[in-house]
Amino acid sequence: MIAVDTNLLVYAHRKDSHWHAPAVLAVRSLAEGSAPWAIPWPCLHEFLAIVTHPRIYAPPTPHPAAAVQIEAWLASPTMVLLSEGPGYWNALADLLDASRPRGGQVHDARIAALCLHHRATELWTADRDFSRFSGLTTRNPLV
Numbered sequence: 001m002i003a004v005d006t007n008l009l010v011y012a013h014r015k016d017s018h019w020h021a022p023a024v025l026a027v028r029s030l031a032e033g034s035a036p037w038a039i040p041w042p043c044l045h046e047f048l049a050i051v052t053h054p055r056i057y058a059p060p061t062p063h064p065a066a067a068v069q070i071e072a073w074l075a076s077p078t079m080v081l082l083s084e085g086p087g088y089w090n091a092l093a094d095l096l097d098a099s100r101p102r103g104g105q106v107h108d109a110r111i112a113a114l115c116l117h118h119r120a121t122e123l124w125t126a127d128r129d130f131s132r133f134s135g136l137t138t139r140n141p142l143v
Helices: 007-015 022-033 043-049 064-076 088-099 105-117 128-132
Strands: 002-004 037-040 079-082 122-124
Touching: 002 022, 002 105, 007 022, 007 043, 007 064, 022 088, 037 043, 037 105, 043 064, 043 079, 043 105, 064 079, 079 105, 088 105, 105 128
Parallel strands: 002 037, 002 122, 037 079
Antiparallel strands: none
């Protein structure tokens, strides 16, 4: 199961992104495919925070339009939401001990732990910082 990071979701949504076209193709290939794919809940929260932020995008995505986008991803019959559950803390604690993240890297560790806890085979992301988490395979489908 492939999990998708926030940056790909943002690029696929924002037509003004340099990476919009390849991100749309990447996310669409998962959403319209027959294999399970995943989005960690924190990535949906972060997507909403980024695309609606007026200091990041001018104009920002209106909240109703961002919500419609999230609902479209949720409507994919093969999409799985990755959330915390029994055993998640152990996965996160192991990552925190091994990688010693600080600041915003703790958020990345949370996403990595969710992927590992749910046995995602890889995380599609344009963020090279995820390489610090051993055991998590990452791939940038935009290059």
